[in-house]
Amino acid sequence: MQPYSNSGSPDASRPEDRLPGDVTYLRTMIVNVVMIGAPGSGEWVLVDTGMPGSSSKIVKAARERFGTDKPKAILLTHGHFDHTGSVKDLMELFPDVPVYAHELELPFLTGRADYPPGDPTVGGGLMAASAPLFPNKGIDLGGRAQPLPADGSVPYLPDWHWLHTPGHSEGHVSFFRNLDGTLVAGDAFITVKQESALAVLTQRREIHGPPTYFTPNWEAARTSVARLVALRPAAAVTGHGEPMAGDELVQGLEHLSSHFDEVAVPASGRYVDSARIKPEP
Ligand SMILES: [Zn+2]
Ligand SMILES: [Zn+2]
Structure with a gap:
């Protein structure tokens, strides 16, 4: 079963034009x-x-777009190194800006737990083969890292709510705006075959499950995708x-949801049979 792909059709618009006017994205390497x-x-x-070293690119883009480089808050979909690479630099630049994540992700953001190591045996390309080189150590943001509000609201974004979408990580969250169906999905699903260095380079559009080398719980990942499909999002931006x-x-x-085992779950891999979501002791 091939993953759904529409990248053969012409699409002259800029990628960011697929999102509403008040939502945009910036790619930092991968x-x-x-x-x-x-x-x-x-x-x-x-x-x-983003990746480590991305803070100056982020603040420059923000200054141009919003007239200020300082955000009201930093929200983390999860704590993997490529999503938190510049969080410490940004926290230093903006000492009073709060950082929010799901409470189940906080152990990985406060130095109390490490992620399972990247699994190179999932296959799929050079990125997956390189997975053991990717950092899996938790980071320590100290008391600055706070849990997202338990009622599902999102600080400073009154029209949005967060959903717990675990599987790729234990405390993974996505953000959704009911008004226009905009979804920020993190790595709950992604729109590129992240295991393949070539696909990452070309950004060929194709919906995939979470990056396989870092996903320890496929049962939960499947349920999370089903939850997001049920929202029937009008537009989505994902982590990759x-x-x-x-x-x-x-x-x-x-297509992803109804063929999840064929499309998303690798045929073999360290975490495929024995779903492991608990941090190592
Ligand atoms: Zn991730
Ligand atoms: Zn990621």
């Missing part, structure tokens, strides 16, 4: 950060912080790959 806020408003929220919208998104997600 991973996206998302910026939410009306351009020129001086108010915005950052979702994820270009934004998607409309039929391409809905059909791709439905």
